Each structure stands twice: as structure tokens, then as C-alpha cells.
Amino acid sequence: MSKPFPQDSMLQENFAPVMAECVAPDLVVVEGEIPKDLAGTLYRNGPNPMFPPLANKHHWFLGEGMIHALQVEDGRVSYRNRWVQTEQYNAQRKAGRRLIDTAFGGQGLPEAEGVKRNVANTNIVFHGGKLLALDEGNQPVALDANTLDTKGSWDFGGKYQGPMTAHPKFDPKTGEMMFFGYMAAGPGSPDISYTVVNAAGEVTRADMFKAPYASMVHDFITTDEHVIFPIFPATIDVERIMKGGPTIAWDPDAGSRIGIMARDAGVGTIRWFTGDPCYVYHPMNAYTSHEGGRTRIIADVMKYNRVPLFPNTDGTKASSNLADETSMLVRWTFDLDSNTDTYTEEALNDLGGDFPRLDERYTGLDYRHGYYAALTGEPARGKPFDTLVHADMKTGKRTEYRPGPGKFVMEPVFVPRKESAIEGDGWLVSLLYDQSRNLSDFIVMDTDDISKGPVARAELPTRVPFGFHGNWRNAG
Numbered sequence: 001m002s003k004p005f006p007q008d009s010m011l012q013e014n015f016a017p018v019m020a021e022c023v024a025p026d027l028v029v030v031e032g033e034i035p036k037d038l039a040g041t042l043y044r045n046g047p048n049p050m051f052p053p054l055a056n057k058h059h060w061f062l063g064e065g066m067i068h069a070l071q072v073e074d075g076r077v078s079y080r081n082r083w084v085q086t087e088q089y090n091a092q093r094k095a096g097r098r099l100i101d102t103a104f105g106g107q108g109l110p111e112a113e114g115v116k117r118n119v120a121n122t123n124i125v126f127h128g129g130k131l132l133a134l135d136e137g138n139q140p141v142a143l144d145a146n147t148l149d150t151k152g153s154w155d156f157g158g159k160y161q162g163p164m165t166a167h168p169k170f171d172p173k174t175g176e177m178m179f180f181g182y183m184a185a186g187p188g189s190p191d192i193s194y195t196v197v198n199a200a201g202e203v204t205r206a207d208m209f210k211a212p213y214a215s216m217v218h219d220f221i222t223t224d225e226h227v228i229f230p231i232f233p234a235t236i237d238v239e240r241i242m243k244g245g246p247t248i249a250w251d252p253d254a255g256s257r258i259g260i261m262a263r264d265a266g267v268g269t270i271r272w273f274t275g276d277p278c279y280v281y282h283p284m285n286a287y288t289s290h291e292g293g294r295t296r297i298i299a300d301v302m303k304y305n306r307v308p309l310f311p312n313t314d315g316t317k318a319s320s321n322l323a324d325e326t327s328m329l330v331r332w333t334f335d336l337d338s339n340t341d342t343y344t345e346e347a348l349n350d351l352g353g354d355f356p357r358l359d360e361r362y363t364g365l366d367y368r369h370g371y372y373a374a375l376t377g378e379p380a381r382g383k384p385f386d387t388l389v390h391a392d393m394k395t396g397k398r399t400e401y402r403p404g405p406g407k408f409v410m411e412p413v414f415v416p417r418k419e420s421a422i423e424g425d426g427w428l429v430s431l432l433y434d435q436s437r438n439l440s441d442f443i444v445m446d447t448d449d450i451s452k453g454p455v456a457r458a459e460l461p462t463r464v465p466f467g468f469h470g471n472w473r474n475a476g
């Protein structure tokens with residue numbers, strides 16, 4: 001027997017899970033037309049807790065992952081959604097109830113002993129011929145790219161068994177996938193792994209190093225020449241946890257430490273820069289500049305002044321509302337020819353948001369076009385983002401799409417109009433949640449001017465809960 005979902009803002013409105021898996025072969029395109037030359041699949045991942053939490057405590061980050069796939073071809077679009085069938089999922093489905101907590105620090109039920117905690121709920125990427133669902137605490141989980149059937153954990157042919165960030169980076173020139181994994185030497189350890197996988201899916205480099213302290217490390221940044229490992233003070237302190245304190249806590253005294261390494265150098269050469277305490281879930285992009293004969297790293301990141309969704313070290317202010325904190329797009333500049341360990345920061349605009357993306361053919365390179373989700377309406381519970389933003393990083397110009405009252409947006413994903421298209425020429429694909437219909441729409445925007453609204457809108461037969469990240473995979 002299960003019990004009802006509790007009153008928790010991260011389990012209500014469009015944060016609430018959907019309980020049905022479905023296939024919709026032809027979505028009704030209710031506005032405009034799906035561009036004929038748009039062909040591929042938008043995969044999205046997000047937490048979708050399969051049962052109510054134990055003990056009524058729930059964290060958004062710990063619900064079991066559900067994949068949503070929008071397949072586009074010949075002006076038509078189909079939809080399907082599936083849970084990722086991890087060990088955790090399978091054990092709970094078999095039991096018909098929740099065995100593993102969706103709260104940090106929970107112990108789970110005795111039946112959960114030996115069951116690997118894996119929610120695979122954060123991102124979904126395609127690399128080396130594999131569709132991989134990712135969270136940041138486990139190996140990736142491979143899925144069938146058409147049916148979304150779970151194939152099982154993927155260890156890169158036995159070459160990497162550790163945790164993998166949900167934010168690997170892809171070198172647009174070499175096709176390599178680079179990733180790190182934190183707590184790579186076990187829970188609470190400051191050890192970080194760094195792995196490079198070639199375009200064929202083979203591990204070509206596997207390293208380990210120690211961060212200045214153990215913390216939640218959500219993302220990192222790469223350029224064509226450097227790797228940047230940002231460590232922010234959302235600390236994981238074993239001593240604190242043993243005393244009953246929070247698993248992950250805002251610990252500003254630890255400061256921010258940003259490690260920078262040349263891609264062709266060893267982890268022993270990582271140079272640590274020091275900055276004010278802050279938290280960045282997501283960078284937009286970074287690149288290495290040699291202007292004026294000096295080597296600099298320019299990194300554009302969505303910076304929160306305090307980590308959202310996690311308490312202080314003493315357990316106070318256990319915020320569960322995204323609207324409590326806003327992140328702003330800032331540019332950090334690291335001068336690698338200087339002798340200091342500091343870096344500079346400048347604000348890039350005055351509209352906060354998150355889920356920054358770019359034309360990923362420019363990952364790690366000097367770039368112009370960025371995209372993100374923002375909140376321009378009144379902050380309120382259960383209403384994260386209501387605006388899509390196209391930011392011209394060279395001119396500062398900002399173009400916005402506001403779908404209107406009661407409509408909320410998710411992470412925008414850029415698709416080039418064609419392979420040879422210039423940077424930023426293409427479409428943004430995303431999902432819109434319409435509160436009045438309690439349903440989601442697939443939308444396609446032309447990046448030429450997103451303020452005109454979608455060139456196509458197709459109605460889903462269900463809602464796609466607010467989740468995390470997605471990626472487009474071209475057909476063929």
C-alpha cells in the first residue's frame with residue numbers, strides 16, 4: 001500500500017510527477033508548422049518520483065528519472081516517456097512502494113539494503129553510439145534511443161566505474177566527451193576523477209585528483225585548450241554528517257576555488273584560483289583567449305550568491321523554493337600569465353535565470369549566442385521560469401519570449417538550421433507548461449527572433465514535469 005504525496009512545493013503543480021508512461025504517435029500541431037528540415041529527437045530528463053517519499057521529506061534532486069522524447073520528422077512530431085529502470089527503480093517497482101528516501105541523509109528501509117541508489121534523473125546525452133541517462137552520483141545508464149528501454153549501467157567497456165557528472169562536455173572539433181566525477185573515492189571524499197572518451201566511445205584518459213574540499217560539484221567547463229573545475233562551498237563534510245548535520249550545506253567560509261588545467265597537461269598542474277563564496281549550477285560557456293599576448297580564460301556562468309535548495313551548515317534555512325535565490329549571468333576572467341590566484345567578475349546583464357545553453361558547435365570557443373530560461377513575472381512557489389532569453393554575448397542585446405500568464409518554460413536547446421549554418425542560426429526547441437490546461441507543449445522557435453513566439457507548437461497528451469536537462473540528436 002502506498003500513501004498520498006505530501007504537500008510539498010516540489011511535489012505540486014508541475015513539479016508533481018506523472019504516473020503514466022505513454023506513446024503518442026502524432027502530436028497535434030496547433031500553431032504554425034514544424035520546419036520540414038528539422039529532423040531528430042529532443043530528449044529530456046527530470047525527476048519523477050515513482051512513489052511518495054518516506055517520512056514526508058523530499059528533495060527535488062532525488063526523484064527517479066523519467067525520459068521524455070520528442071521525435072521530429074517531415075513536419076510531424078511524436079512523443080514518448082519512460083522511467084529509467086535503474087536498480088532503485090526496479091527494486092521499488094517490484095516492491096510496489098518506496099524503499100529509498102528522496103531526502104538527503106535518509107537511511108531508506110531495511111529492504112533497500114544493497115540496492116544501489118541511482119536515479120539517473122539529470123541529463124541525457126548521446127555519445128559514442130549510446131544514449132546515456134545521467135545523474136551525478138553514478139555511472140551512466142544506457143537506453144535504447146528509439147524505445148527508451150533501459151539497457152543497464154554503462155562502464156565504458158570496463159574502463160570507468162565511478163560517478164559521472166550529468167554535465168559532460170563535448171569537443172566540437174574532436175568529438176571527444178570529457179567528464180568528471182566527484183566523491184570519486186567514496187562518499188564524502190574530495191577526490192575527483194577526470195575522464196576523456198573519444199568519439200568512438202573509448203576511454204583515452206582517466207585521472208584522479210583531490211579538490212580543496214569535498215562538495216557538490218554539479219558542472220564544469222572546458223575550452224579547446226583548458227579544463228576548468230569549479231569548486232563551490234556547498235560542502236559535504238563527513239564530520240558534520242556524522243553529528244547529524246546536513247549532507248550538503250552552504251558553507252561560505254570555505255570560499256570558491258576554481259581549478260584550471262591545460263587539456264594536454266597532467267592533473268598535478270591544476271592551478272587553483274580563489275573567489276568569493278557563491279554557487280554555479282551551470283556555466284554557459286568558456287574559451288581560452290590569447291589576445292594581447294596573454295593567456296586568459298573567459299568563463300560565462302550563472303552565479304547564485306548562495307546555493308539554492310540546500311540548508312546552512314547548522315541545518316537552518318532549508319529552502320525548497322527556486323524563487324528564493326536568483327542566479328545572474330556573469331563573466332569571470334582568469335589571467336593565466338598573472339601571479340595572483342584571483343579572478344575578475346563582471347555582470348553580463350540584469351535578467352537572472354538558469355539553464356544556460358549555446359550553439360554547442362561553439363562549446364569551448366569564442367562565441368556570440370547564448371540562451372537561457374528566466375523569470376520576469378512575480379516569483380511564486382511552483383513557478384520557476386516564464387521567459388526564454390536569447391543573449392547576444394557580443395552586443396549585449398537581449399531578445400525574450402514570454403509565453404504569457406500561467407505558462408512556464410523549460411531549458412532551451414539549440415538546433416542549427418543546417419550543418420553549415422553560421423553560429424546561432426537555427427531553432428530553439430523546448431517545452432512549455434500551460435497551467436490552465438495542465439498540459440505541456442513542444443515548441444520550436446526561430447533564433448532569428450524568438451520574441452515572435454514559436455514557429456510551431458504541438459500539444460502533448462500529458463504534462464512534462466519541470467525537470468533538468470535535455471539534448472537534441474539529429475536524425476540519421
Ligand SMILES: [Fe+2]
Binds near residue numbers: 122166218281469
Ligand atoms: Fe544541471
